[in-house]
Amino acid sequence: MAFPDIQSFMRLLEERGELLRVSAPVSRDLEITEVADRLVKKGGPAVLFENVKGSDFPLVIGMLGTRERVALSLGVQDLDDLAAKVNHLIDLKGAGGMRGMLGNVGKLRDAMNLPPRRVGSAPVQEVVWRGDEVDLGKIPVLKCWPLDGGPFVTLPLVITKDPETGEKNMGMYRMQVMSKNTTGMHWQRHKTGTKHLEKAKARGERLEVAVAIGGDPALIYAATAPLPPIPGLNEFALAGYLRGERYPVVKGVTVDLEVPANAEFILEGYVDPHEDWVMEGPFGDHTGFYTLPDLYPLFHVTAVTMRKNPVYPATIVGRPPMEDAFLIEASERLFLPAAQLILPEIMDYHMPPAGVAHNLVVVSIKKTYPGQAYKVANGLFGLGQMMFAKVIVVVDEDVKVNDMGAVWRMITQRAQPGRDTLTTRGPIDVLDHSSRGWGYGGKLIIDATTKRPEEIGSGVSSRDEQADDVAVELFEPHAAADLPGFEGVLDQRQTPDGYWIVTLNKTRAGQARDLAEAFAAHPAAAGIRHLLICDELTDAGNIQDVWWTILNNIDAERDVWHVGDLLAWDGARKLPEEGFVREWPPKIVMDQGVVDRVDALWHVWGLPERWR
The missing domain is CATH 3.40.1670.10 (UbiD C-terminal domain-like)
Incomplete structure (x- = not known):
């Protein structure tokens, strides 16, 4: 199923009770984030905020906030059907004579939907701002989290072209609004946009850039997909295959780039590779921690095109689960x-x-x-x-x-x-x-x-083990105060399947290793296979919070080691005294004042109590 644009998908969601409208005023500064965060974590609906303070444009968020809505957006009954769809395409029959070859006709017809289709005019170019008319402040770009360096475009489809080969690329890179006509461009070193910029620099050229906001769900998804580096396979091609029809594109009004004809907004401009980079961030990122400030290229917006009545789509990232x-x-x-x-x-x-x-x-x-x-x-x-x-x-x-x-x-x-x-x-x-x-x-x-x-018997452990599953002993919890040498342990929990979880206020180098050594030698270690050491901000009773913290806070070679039959994971913060020279970022936490304000306004916005 191909959706003509994002607004058609929104209408379908509303018909199904999966999108709510809020007509009362709401701030783009943190308030929308707090609402969206609550809804996605509870499996709630998307929201169309029709009255965003300081902007004439409505904002929609959370459209892809459940597994079912993502499947709907991609035209399948269930996400598992995507694998079957790809298997159908790649399982081409090469044997069986003419009959076998004829069996490929339907699949080849699907593949023909890959190249985009150029159109002469497009809804996204109904209104054009040029030069001094450009003012990104009029668009309801969100400030998502309290320590963010400013408002960020969070759902941008950034389009560039290889200066040498002409190969097109679309990626989703966050963009901090720096002024009325500039943003940061968060191109990391391994991203295709960075490679295009380096080639433009070698040729002494600016790199033209177009940023689509909106389009349809298939294109938004395609911009996030880890496509293999196959010539001719790009995000427009993937979206065309998922839609079952070629993707409509139109030439930009000021850049020589093809842009999605059905987008809500297009930001056109350039990045000058010879220009000094600018400090971007901090930003509350998908890791659930803040990405600290760093230098990135500056994107100059020379034109903004849009529909007559556009909707600004946004998302937030942060502590999982998120959209x-x-x-x-x-x-x-x-x-x-x-x-x-x-x-x-x-x-x-x-x-x-x-x-x-x-x-x-x-x-x-x-x-x-x-x-x-x-x-x-x-x-x-x-x-x-x-x-x-x-x-x-x-x-x-x-x-x-x-x-x-x-x-x-x-x-x-x-x-x-x-x-x-x-x-x-x-x-x-x-x-x-x-x-x-x-x-x-x-x-x-x-x-x-x-x-x-x-x-069996091929490792470093002296413990004998049979080929069958090992029986894990059950044991009674021990209070942290009863265990000698456990300096800095604030909370602890043991599980019957072999994990001992502690939250540790780490104040000195080697503290986590000392804890592991002491625990491995203690009777409480009987039946334990993994010691999970978390920072002091972790909820030891929430296994998702525990693993999120552990996995974010380890360098696996440095911070995971075995002590006898015990595997210790040091997921506490790393100290300069331990040789960690970089600044350790804070976890994302919403300001309590914003939480209280959203609680007070929940009924004013007409949002259901069950999602509060």
């Missing part, structure tokens, strides 16, 4: 067949919200020989953006990868610390604040598959 978790799940389903082509033993994989995409990947395999778990994990590290994965857990095919309770149990039952864990190094997401270097750090593979005879 981006469902876009990540769509990518999981869409690219599963491609991963299986390269690693056919893969049965399924999942990137849970607590891992904020790259921090944790769970993969199930059909295991037929020893060492296969490591073969698959290392293969995944070499696949596109999977190179940024920090922890990969491999389980047997009988384990549901999205049942994290079952996954954690399999880790304690089938993965012996030291023998079935392996650390390595590689590229890390540049937004990762805990890695040893910018974009470089440690990785961890956990083999939680059933062991074959050749794999």
